[in-house]
Amino acid sequence: MKGWFAPLLLALGLALAQSQQPIKIGALFILSGNFAGYGKSGSQGAQLAAEEINARGGVLGRPIQLIVVDDQGNPDVGVREARRLILQEKVDFLFGIDSSSVSLAVAPLTDEYKIPLVVTHAATPNLTEQCRPYVFRTSNNARMDSWAAAALAATLPVKRWANIGPDYEFGRVSWQDFITRLKQLRPDVEVVSEQWPRFGSTDYASFITALMRARPEAVFSTLWAGDMVIFARQAKQFGFFNQVKYFVNPVGAALEVLVPLGKETPEGLLVSARYWFLYPNTERNKAFVEAYRKRFGEYPSYNAQEAYAGLHMLARAIEKARSTQADAVKRAFEADGGLVYDAPEGRKRMRPEDHQVFEGLVWGYTKHTPDYPFAILERMRIVPATDTIYPTQCKR
Amino acid sequence: MRLLWLFLALALLGPWFSEYGLKLASEAFILGLYAMAFNLLFRQTGLLSFGQAAFFGLGAYTMALLVARGGWPFPATLPLAFLISALGALFIGFLSIRLSRIYFTMLTLAFAQLLYAVAHKWYAFTGGDNGITDLRPPGIWGESLFYYYVVLFLFALGVLFLWALERSPFGYALRALRDNRARAEAVGINAFGHLLLAFVISGALSGLAGALQGALQRSVFPDYLFWTRSAECILATILGGSGVFLGPAIGATVFLLLRVVVQANTEYWPFFLGALLLLMVLFFPKGLGGLALEMASRRLKGERRGASGS
The missing domain is CATH 3.40.50.2300 (Response regulator)
Structure with a gap:
């Protein structure tokens, strides 16, 4: 009896560990220099969302692991760091990005490695007009x-x-x-x-x-x-x-x-x-502002809310796709006339054609x-x- | 000979690298080639160019524009990137080599910033600050391992060329001009011609490095021409030691690794780089390359002494 019990336990343990493996999300923000304030808000918003998601049991039973790196707002650094996240940290998704040029530099990597990118700040209309299959923007553009x-x-x-x-x-x-x-x-x-x-x-x-x-x-x-x-x-x-x-x-x-x-x-x-913390006057928004203030001691700026909403929206797409696989998540974002999410600022709807979110x-x-x-x-x-x-x- | 062994070892190492390791190593060779090109001017002629980014960017943009707008295959753009940066260096060198010391340095900086402004503003042609993206070379050229060998091959070629150049009469003439220009000219060395040729070679190699970097990163942006890019090759050279032949390449590797490793753990990487540079300049003016050489020679001496003692 002892003979088969140990391997069985081991296999069971492995299977459990497999299902508990975190979904890794690599976030790029500007954390140094003149625009570090924007990057800090963004990373805090994403962090709050990850904590909320993990507190309710994660996505598909797996916790979310957020890895935040500094892209310095420099496209060369952005590409190098995005590659490190994909190849070394083995992230499932790329996220964030403040600078338009960094977003444009990182975008080609999504095709090369089939890793979706969810942009929450960079606002050049060019990014979504390139019609890339795995690039999504959950914030409004310029x-x-x-x-x-x-x-x-x-x-x-x-x-x-x-x-x-x-x-x-x-x-x-x-x-x-x-x-x-x-x-x-x-x-x-x-x-x-x-x-x-x-x-x-x-x-x-x-x-x-x-x-x-x-x-x-x-x-x-x-x-x-x-x-x-x-x-x-x-x-x-x-x-x-x-x-x-x-x-x-x-x-x-x-x-x-x-x-x-x-x-x-x-x-x-x-x-x-792109968001004003006193609008709309809903329970949803008030709860978000309160939670954010409690966690970080300041009012949420637009970049904080956009990153927060972006991560929740991505989690919803993963849930809908029942997978972290790029094509499944893409379909989940596009299906039924575009994924809808009720953010603190109101309803966000993704346009299936260009993966751009529209909102009031x-x-x-x-x-x-x-x-x-x-x-x-x-x-x-x-x-x-x-x-x-x-x-x-x-x-x- | 020893160089050949080094290149062979690096070639054998290729398959052992991870995907990410290959990318980093390729980038280290590129930055190394760029710094070695800079050091040709700095060490052999004593000219401090603060506009090396002009040629790095010229090469990168030549490659990017030919691929993106002209539909050229990537390998065919490399000779042209080399040529165009050489032409750019001929023009800029022709105007700035007449000046000496700080004026030369400032003028090279001014030219590089001028090109930066052009790339930044000329949306219709260069894409402005949106850059030129999607430059992944098609087929096997886009594969990390193959690209590693391409970069290694060109790096080796460049380094061997610089090595031969240093030992050629041309190299001796450059050093003579550096040490005593009046005397060298009195023996009949054409100072302007020699310095201009060195400037052009340095520019062309920098351009080649730029083109390789653009394809590695899959995109080219105006900051390839920005002055911080010029500073990178100077920092790598100081770190590795300008007096040692391979110093700049060693410095480039350390510079890159430091940047990646430190940045992965803290956002204060410039602080660590600054501290290291300060240490190097104050205590090891010969750089990491000089330090390595010193340790090697000490060990050699020790071995000899040990051998004679027994």
Whole structure:
């Protein structure tokens, strides 16, 4: 009897261990340098989601193991680290990514190794327009932000528009998308000035005076991170925000901008971010904000929520696929008109053709209240997902 | 001879590497070739080029554009990457070698940054900061082991060429110019021509390294031309020791491993690199290569002494 008992036990143990093997997810975020704040929020959001999933028993009975690495926002480092995650750590999925160029550099690896990538921040429309089978984006992209901005801008009683944006692909494409769309909706608008400061500039004086000289009624801007913080401080001193009636920035409501500016934020800016922690006023969102604050001691920024929702959405796709295999997960994301997930910010639906998630977007005007040490949004305007659905060239 | 043994050993090692090991080793050879090319200028001519990225990037973009826009097969682009970077080096060298010391260094830096700006802004042609992606060479060229041998072969070729060059009359002339330009010119050495040729060779080899790196990473981005890329070959050279022939290649390997290993464990890898560089410069100015040589010669002496003693 002893003869067969031991091997049987061993086999049983092995089988158990097999089913308990974690699902490994390799996350790439910027954890050093100027944009480390965004990467930190993203990795925290993903971490919270992984903990929640594991607390309820994991996915397919397997726990989720999150491995977070620093891609430094550099495509070469991103590729090297993604390869290490795939080949050494044997991850089943790649996740996260803040920088557009890193996302574009890592994307070809998904075809080579058949490892799906779920992007939760990088916003270049190019990424999903490449129609790769294993690349998914669960956050909204820059084009959707621009279209939402245009939808709102079309309702404003102004005609003379100007732009100030960072001089690289994101800034240029966002403005192109915005003004093209706005002219479709309102053929009577005119452009009086375009300013392109270098990304990461610290002196905006000449750009601010050039803008003010052109006397625009409204200004569109995609300055983000430290750029927006420095610009807002300097522009305020010039009286810029008193002269311009509307200042519209689709990434201006990021906590990474509003928190450092604190009480210095000018009031009445029409801004958005991909998520605003006080909207919607649902139990779901309140519970998320509470859990996040309890865990990390701060309010969840948009990048935190997007990573949180992205990981939950991926878990749902794995569950639906009953497998971590790339093609099965792809089918799960695409099936039934696209995977749907109710995130803290509201409903996310994946478009099966290009693997881009569409969702409603929240905008509002900045205002100071005694309750928060930074500006919050008032007179909120919700742009429904249908206003941001642009055509895609992808087919499935 | 000893070099040949080394290459043979590296070739035999190939099948024993893991998939990931092959990628790392290939990258180490590429960075090694790049640093060796830089050191040709730095050690043999005393010229400190801070714009080596210009040629690294030129090679990479030549390869990428020919493959992505022209539909060329990857192997055919390598000679062209070599040639175009040589031409680029001829042009930049022609204008900057007239200047000496810091002015030369600054001008090479300026040219590299100029090319960076072009690659970054010219969306229609270079793809701007979206780069050029999907550069996986088709067929066997995309396989890690085969690619390892391709890179090793070209690395060996480059290193042997530099080794021969160092011992050639041309190499002696370069060192003469470095040590005493006036005297060397007085004996009839054409300083400008010699330095320009060295600059062109260095640029061409850097370009080859860039093309290989682009195919290894499957994409090329403007930061291939950024000044930090120029700094990489200088750091590798300092780490490995510029005075030792294989020093830059050793430095490149250590630089890469350090980056990968330290980064896998902490996000503060620049701190560790900085500390190591400081230690090297302060206590081991001959670099890791010099340190290795010293230890080897000490052991040899010890063995001899032991042998004579018995």
